[in-house]
Amino acid sequence: MANPHDVVLKDVFFSYTHDPILENVNLTIDHGDFASIVGPNGSGKSTLLKLLLGLLKPDTGEIRIFGKNPEKSRLRIGYMPQYAHLDTKFPVSVMDVVLMGRLGHSFGGRYSEEDRRAAQIALDEIKLADQNKRFFSELSGGQRQRVLIARALCCEPELLLLDEPTTNIDPEVQEALFEILKKLNERMTILLVSHDLGFVSQVVKSVICVNRCVVVHPTSEINGEIIKDIYGGDMCMIRHDHRCSEGGHQYD
Amino acid sequence: MIEFIQALLDPDNEFLRLALSVSLLASISFGIIGTYVVTRRISYLAGAISHCVFGGIGAALYLQKRVGLAWMDPMYGAVISAIIAAIIIGLVSLYAEQREDTVIGALWAVGMAAGLLFIDLTPGYFDITSYLFGDILLISHSDLWLVVCLDIIVVVFSVxxxxxxxxxxxxxxxxxxxxxxxxxxxxVLLCLTALTVVLLVRVVGIVMVIALLTIPAAVAGQFTKRLWHMMALAVFLCMVFNGAGLAISYTWTLSSGPTIIVVAGLTYMTVLLCTRLFKRAHKKKPVSIR
Structure with missing residues (x-):
């Protein structure tokens, strides 16, 4: 039963139509890892995330989360979608949204005092405690994104999946977000999708490059050559202070 | 207005009291379900369901007159077809890969066409205008029970x-x-919408269902920021529209359904215009991003 890996993908193939989106994906994510999924638009990043959540099923191959199939492990995963697919005019308060992370505990969906406390703690953690009385429609893009992170945290997850947490966020807010995520990483595994490589800097321990195939690099390995491979063109790269992953090199 | 109140108090005007109480009670379901329809943005689906109801009404009339199932009231046909339409539409919108709106548009028209064909095949003459444009004054005591049951289901479910x-x-x-x-x-939500639509067909008719379902909620949405506030205000507004529409239509001997819709529509436009002007006058300071 003891499984050291939180996430294991074995020979996974996936396609929406007959064009393959993901081919022969083999991937393991260790407990406590902080990984970023990068790749150009349409490379299958979000698809990979949806496969991990069990919202999509692989054509062939096997996906295990905490040693079980994704649907059975869902309640242990916190997921932050891109807010762009939500209706920003929807009449809900910030607290209403965060509390959604506590659903699934009772049949009718009543919230207990404890649920409210957990929601407040999640808002504290994401530095939005003073905004709990406000409404989702009044918030800025960055605040909405953080509310959705708080909602994911409210699930008390062991694995946090974030889909493009940096879109529409100012650089300085991004910096604050790094710090928050870094702290969260002490108690949970984090996997985020990002198409800006800037995010893959000081905090991320390993980088999962997706472009139909999946290759994992420790952060230290990222250089112009690899970026060219992923994005298929020359790109300007700004070097950050790189750290070596403890996970080491995982592709062969 | 005074004329209308006097008419309500007149013991001979049982039909008018019945119409008013049904329209006020039905507003509870209309407001709550309307809020879901507006926030979930499925008014198009509600429109399709309402036109499919006509197919059911036609089929029921056919079964009643031609096949001889005397118990087959058009109301039963309406309820059954609404539920079937809701389930089909729900499955299409959940599982269709694309072009959901095309499928729903087709269902919309086919439901209507089927109703007309059934009526062609049925001997005798039927006045279909009361189904198309509603006639609240034809409401019976059994409708009152239907409204009460639906209200209870909708309220219990949504609470x-x-x-x-x-x-x-x-x-x-x-x-x-x-x-x-x-x-x-x-x-389930679509099925409740379907039952509400059947009731709406009685009040304002197939063609105008979407208006009475969405306008109260849309107006309420301008003033509220939480779902249950929006529902409560939508219920209240729907009662006002129904009551006022009925009073005006009685006073000036107009058709009740269209009067209700015009009252609601004018209110909506006035509210939109006023909020727009108000916003321009009190332009908000930019919200600080933090």
Missing amino acids: YFYNTILAVCFDDEFASLRGIHSGAFYI
Whole structure:
């Protein structure tokens, strides 16, 4: 039963139509890892995330989360979608949204005092405690994104999946977000999708490059050559202070 | 207005009291379900369901007169066809890969056409205008019971499952990830919408269903920022529109359905215009991003 890996993908193939989106994906994510999924638009990043959540099923191959199939492990995963697919005019308060992370505990969906406390703690953690009385429609893009992170945290997850947490966020807010995520990483595994490589800097321990195939690099390995491979063109790269992953090199 | 109140108090005007109480009671369901329809943006689906109801009414008339099933009231046909339409539309919108609107548009027209063909095949003459444009003054005591039952179902369902439905309407994908059967809730919601639509057909008729379902909620949405506030205000507004529409139509001997819709529509436009002017006058300071 003891499984050291939180996430294991074995020979996974996936396609929406007959064009393959993901081919022969083999991937393991260790407990406590902080990984970023990068790749150009349409490379299958979000698809990979949806496969991990069990919202999509692989054509062939096997996906295990905490040693079980994704649907059975869902309640242990916190997921932050891109807010762009939500209706920003929807009449809900910030607290209403965060509390959604506590659903699934009772049949009718009543919230207990404890649920409210957990929601407040999640808002504290994401530095939005003073905004709990406000409404989702009044918030800025960055605040909405953080509310959705708080909602994911409210699930008390062991694995946090974030889909493009940096879109529409100012650089300085991004910096604050790094710090928050870094702290969260002490108690949970984090996997985020990002198409800006800037995010893959000081905090991320390993980088999962997706472009139909999946290759994992420790952060230290990222250089112009690899970026060219992923994005298929020359790109300007700004070097950050790189750290070596403890996970080491995982592709062969 | 005084004329209308006097008429209500007149013992001979049982039909008018019945019409008023049904329209006021029905407003509870209309407001609550209308809020879901507006926030979930499925008014198009509600429109399709209402036109499919006509198919059911036609089929019921055919079965009653031609096949000889005397118990087959057009109301039964309406309820059955509305539920079937809701389930088909729900499954299409959940599982269709693309072009959901085309499928629903086709269903919309086919439902209507089927109703007309059934009526062609049925001997005798039927005045279909009361189905198309509603006639609240034809409402009977059995309708009153139907309204009360529907109100109870809608209120109990939306109070008990409030948080769950809120989550499903706001972000069904996330709700699924919390172990909720979003799809099942969506279909149930559509079925309740279907039952509400049947009732709306009695009040304002097939053609104008969408208006009375969405306008009260849309107006309420301008003033409220939480779902249940929006529902409460929508219920109240719907009562006002129905009451005022009925009073005006009685006083000036106009058709009740269109009068209700015009009252609602004018209110909506006035509110939109006023909020627009108000916003321009009190332009908000930019919100600081933090």
